[in-house]
Structures are given as C-alpha cells and as structure tokens.
Amino acid sequence: MATVTEHRHAATRRKLQTKLLIDGQWRESQSGKTFATLDPCTEDVIIEVSEGDAADIDLAVKAARKAFDSGPWRKTDARDRGRMIYKLADLIEENIDDLAALETLDNGKPISESRHADLPLVIDCLRYYAGWADKIHGQTIPIRGKHFCYTKREPVGVAGQIIPWNFPMLMTAWKWGPALAAGCTLVLKPAEQTPLTALRMGELALEAGFPAGVINIVPGYGETAGAALVSHKGVDKIAFTGEGRTAEIIMRNAADSMKRLTFELGGKSPNIVFADADLDAAVNGSMVGMFLNQGQCCCAGTRLFVQESAHDEVVAKLAAKAKARKLGDPFDPATEQGPQVDRAQFDKILSYVDKGKSEGAQCVAGGERHGDKGFFIRPTIFADVRDDMAIAREEIFGPVLSVIKFKTIDEVIARANGTEYGLAAAVWTRDIGKAHAIADQVRAGTIWINCYDVFDAAAPFGGFKRSGLGRELGEKGLEAYTETKTVTIALD
Ligand code: ADP
Numbered sequence: 001m002a003t004v005t006e007h008r009h010a011a012t013r014r015k016l017q018t019k020l021l022i023d024g025q026w027r028e029s030q031s032g033k034t035f036a037t038l039d040p041c042t043e044d045v046i047i048e049v050s051e052g053d054a055a056d057i058d059l060a061v062k063a064a065r066k067a068f069d070s071g072p073w074r075k076t077d078a079r080d081r082g083r084m085i086y087k088l089a090d091l092i093e094e095n096i097d098d099l100a101a102l103e104t105l106d107n108g109k110p111i112s113e114s115r116h117a118d119l120p121l122v123i124d125c126l127r128y129y130a131g132w133a134d135k136i137h138g139q140t141i142p143i144r145g146k147h148f149c150y151t152k153r154e155p156v157g158v159a160g161q162i163i164p165w166n167f168p169m170l171m172t173a174w175k176w177g178p179a180l181a182a183g184c185t186l187v188l189k190p191a192e193q194t195p196l197t198a199l200r201m202g203e204l205a206l207e208a209g210f211p212a213g214v215i216n217i218v219p220g221y222g223e224t225a226g227a228a229l230v231s232h233k234g235v236d237k238i239a240f241t242g243e244g245r246t247a248e249i250i251m252r253n254a255a256d257s258m259k260r261l262t263f264e265l266g267g268k269s270p271n272i273v274f275a276d277a278d279l280d281a282a283v284n285g286s287m288v289g290m291f292l293n294q295g296q297c298c299c300a301g302t303r304l305f306v307q308e309s310a311h312d313e314v315v316a317k318l319a320a321k322a323k324a325r326k327l328g329d330p331f332d333p334a335t336e337q338g339p340q341v342d343r344a345q346f347d348k349i350l351s352y353v354d355k356g357k358s359e360g361a362q363c364v365a366g367g368e369r370h371g372d373k374g375f376f377i378r379p380t381i382f383a384d385v386r387d388d389m390a391i392a393r394e395e396i397f398g399p400v401l402s403v404i405k406f407k408t409i410d411e412v413i414a415r416a417n418g419t420e421y422g423l424a425a426a427v428w429t430r431d432i433g434k435a436h437a438i439a440d441q442v443r444a445g446t447i448w449i450n451c452y453d454v455f456d457a458a459a460p461f462g463g464f465k466r467s468g469l470g471r472e473l474g475e476k477g478l479e480a481y482t483e484t485k486t487v488t489i490a491l492d
C-alpha cells in the first residue's frame with residue numbers, strides 16, 4: 001500500500017499541463033490571463049492555469065468545426081474511432097495512479113475513491129462507448145407506396161461540453177465517450193475549480209492519436225468561457241452538468257441558435273427505509289448514498305425517510321457511523337472524507353447547517369467544521385426534520401443528511417415526490433411489492449432498490465423535472481449526440 005507521501009508525489013511527478021488545447025496545440029490564452037487552482041486540503045495554490053475566454057472559445061470552436069466539417073474525423077471509419085477511444089482508455093489505465101493523485105490534489109476527494117471508484121469508472125465508460133462506435137445503426141422503414149425508406153444516425157456536429165468540479169474526470173469521460181463514438185468533435189470547458197485532470201486527459205488524447213481539432217479544452221470561468229461556448233453559432237449541441245439556475249441561463253442563451261441541449265442537474269433525492277428492511281444494510285447504503293464524495297453528488301440521498309418503528313434505531317446507527325468517519329488528508333489511504341471543494345461551498349454548507357439548527361431540527365452528529373485548515377466539514381445528521389425546512393427542500397451539496405419520519409407507503413410516496421427535483425431515489429425493504437410500488441410511483445430518473453450509487457456506463461442516468469433534460473450513459477446517452485436522417489428512394 002502506497003504511503004501518503006508517495007500518493008502526493010504521484011500528483012506532481014509530471015510537469016502539470018496548464019494551457020488550452022486548441023486544434024491539437026497547447027496554447028496560452030489570448031488575453032494572457034491565468035487563474036489559480038487551489039488544493040482544498042491546504043488552501044494553497046497548486047498552480048496558475050491559462051484562463052480562456054470568448055476569443056479562445058472562438059478559436060476552439062472553429063478548430064472543432066473544421067475537424068468535423070472538412071477534417072479527418074468525418075472520414076475516419078467508425079471502427080477506427082472506436083479503437084482510438086479504446087487507446088485513450090488504455091493510456092488512462094497505464095497512468096491510473098498519477099491521474100487519481102492529480103484528481104485528489106485538485107478536488108480534495110480521498111485517494112481511495114479517486115483510485116478505486118472514479119478512475120475505474122472513467123476507463124469503463126470510455127471502453128463502453130468505444131464499443132458503440134461501429135454499432136450505431138439506422139432502420140429500414142416500410143412506408144406507403146413504391147419507396148425504400150431508411151434512417152441513418154449521424155453525429156450532431158460540434159459539441160460544447162460544460163462540466164462541474166465534483167467528478168472532474170468522470171464527467172469528462174461521460175461527455176467525451178458518447179460524443180467521440182458518435183463521430184462528433186468537441187470543446188470541453190472544465191470547472192474553474194478543477195481543470196487539471198481534464199488537461200492531462202487532453203495530453204493522453206493526443207497520444208492516443210485523435211486528430212487535431214477533434215478534442216479541444218478551454219479552461220476558464222462560466223460567465224466568460226462557458227457563456228461564449230453556449231452562444232457560439234458554430235456549436236450544435238451543449239451538454240451541461242451543474243446547477244439548475246445555470247441550466248436556465250444556458251437554455252436562454254442557446255435558444256437563438258436552437259442548440260440541442262442535455263442537462264444533468266441537481267437533486268434532493270429521497271432514500272426510503274421501511275421497517276422490514278435489513279436495517280444494517282440500509283444504514284451502510286445510506287451512509288454511502290449521502291456522504292460519498294463529501295456529499296458533493298447530484299444524486300446524494302439527502303432526504304432519508306425512515307418508517308416510524310425503525311426510526312430511532314436507524315438514527316442511532318447513522319450517528320455512530322458519522323461520528324466514527326475518518327476525516328483528514330485525502331492522500332492518506334485510510335481517509336474516508338476529505339475537504340469540500342472550495343470556500344464558497346464550505347460557507348454555503350455551514351450556512352445550511354445553521355439554518356437546520358435555527359429551524360428546530362435536532363443535530364445528532366457533526367454540525368461543525370473539522371480542524372482549522374482546509375474546507376473540512378464533519379458529516380452532519382439532522383433528525384426531526386420537517387418537509388418544509390430549508391435543509392429538506394434545498395440542495396446543499398455537502399455532507400448534511402436530513403432524517404424524516406414516516407408511517408405509511410402512500411404517505412411516503414407523496415412526500416418523496418414533494419420536490420421540484422427528480423434525479424434519483426432509493427428504497428430499502430424485504431417486501432418486493434413495496435419496492436415495486438416505490439419504483440413505479442416515485443418520479444425520478446434512477447431508482448435503487450436495496451442499494452445506492454450503483455452506476456454503470458450501460459445504464460442511462462438523468463433527471464425528471466428540474467433535475468435534467470435527456471439522459472447520459474447507455475444507448476440513450478449516445479442518441480443525444482446523434483441526429484436522425486430519413487432517406488427515401490423512389491423505386492420506379
Ligand atoms: P457549481 O455550483 O457546481 O459550480 P455551476 O452550474 O455554477 O455549478 O457550474 C458548472 C459548470 O458550469 C462550471 O464549469 C461553470 O464554469 C459553468 N458555468 C457557470 N455559469 C455559466 C454560464 N452562465 N454559462 C455557461 N457555463 C457556466
């Protein structure tokens with residue numbers, strides 16, 4: 001087992017890439033501006049990164065446009081596109097320790113998670129979509145009259161991809177995999193908090209042989225680089241993961257050019273524990289569902305509904321586990337929880353903790369900062385939470401769990417659905433009828449039964465209601481990067 005120092009060293013073994021990737025070249029931003037990316041564990045600056053804005057986005061989009069319209073990518077055989085994606089996955093696997101360490105440095109997530117969860121999922125996602133590249137089929141359609149009619153699925157064109165900081169590499173893989181398999185070219189704007197691993201993936205993509213202009217990466221801020229990508233006339237589609245309020249702005253700005261949009265947004269996911277469940281399994285699964293990645297998951301099970309007769313036992317077990325959770329240096333392989341990503345998130349989460357206390361919820365674990373350096377917050381559990389409290393309604397995006405008591409299945413279904421969100425839900429029960437009733441009636445894009453956070457590149461993921469638009473992953477995720485073309489031929 002590698003030591004803390006060895007893991008930390010792996011992050012900076014290579015010279016860090018800090019420039020923009022445009023048309024196969026690493027360039028400084030045209031303005032010459034840079035921005036700092038911080039280590040959330042120490043609050044120190046890791047390095048300055050070139051700050052792209054509208055002028056750089058314009059160059060990147062033109063490069064992607066050229067690679068799509070007249071460049072080699074459209075002429076590359078589908079199977080060879082797939083081989084390049086496989087090659088990228090292989091290169092990531094060869095560099096897995098360094099990439100995991102870099103992700104932990106920039107984001108603060110524990111090395112055990114970046115090395116054994118994020119990175120394997122990144123590789124698996126790319127390989128899954130590599131296999132699709134030569135299997136994107138149309139149909140033949142029996143229309144009236146003497147005609148032969150078929151459909152083709154063509155790439156949507158240039159994809160603008162805007163991602164958040166909570167899973168920087170995994171979100172990159174979710175975006176790149178289907179886009180490249182479908183034959184699109186792309187411009188990625190990583191989150192300003194965590195640009196480093198996407199840039200390293202850009203280096204590996206060049207090594208894998210992707211032609212110039214197919215993959216472009218422009219780090220920068222949302223209001224400048226992100227907004228410029230959304231309104232650029234040369235972009236056909238925007239794939240965005242982030243906050244609902246940002247998605248509203250993107251939708252408005254994309255309207256003029258009628259861009260295709262897919263959104264993966266926030267949640268306030270209900271996690272329902274019936275008294276007949278295996279309560280230890282439910283408690284363990286709920287801890288993962290809530291506290292994985294410092295609670296910074298769009299699908300986190302933040303509203304834990306527990307049936308009355310099991311309530312006190314579940315709360316006691318959860319509180320004991322939360323108090324025993326090991327916080328600390330994310331490079332320590334034993335660390336279970338690292339710091340939140342930045343000060344803004346840290347402050348926002350602590351303000352929700354204060355709201356929970358002042359609204360009368362009972363704080364049974366955590367409720368405060370951990371240590372005095374780095375953005376650490378103790379895993380926090382509130383009991384006696386009412387549906388109308390801010391901590392039960394609003395997305396906190398941190399390690400704060402609301403436990404809510406319920407009596408009957410009809411009541412809990414109504415209350416689970418009493419939210420503007422609909423990303424995920426889970427149910428814990430030994431009664432197959434109850435499990436199916438929840439799966440049937442809770443309005444959410446993913447339902448987990450007796451498990452939580454089970455992700456697979458083949459299974460579609462996305463939200464009902466304000467949690468999203470369209471789906472990522474699986475065949476559905478691929479469709480979002482294609483247009484259907486209908487071809488009709490007269491037979492006489
Ligand atoms: P978060 O609170 O998780 O940072 P955001 O929605 O603010 O969520 O950010 C997600 C991504 O969207 C980031 O890459 C960010 O830079 C980008 N972004 C923010 N505002 C805009 C905008 N107006 N247009 C395009 N992208 C934006």
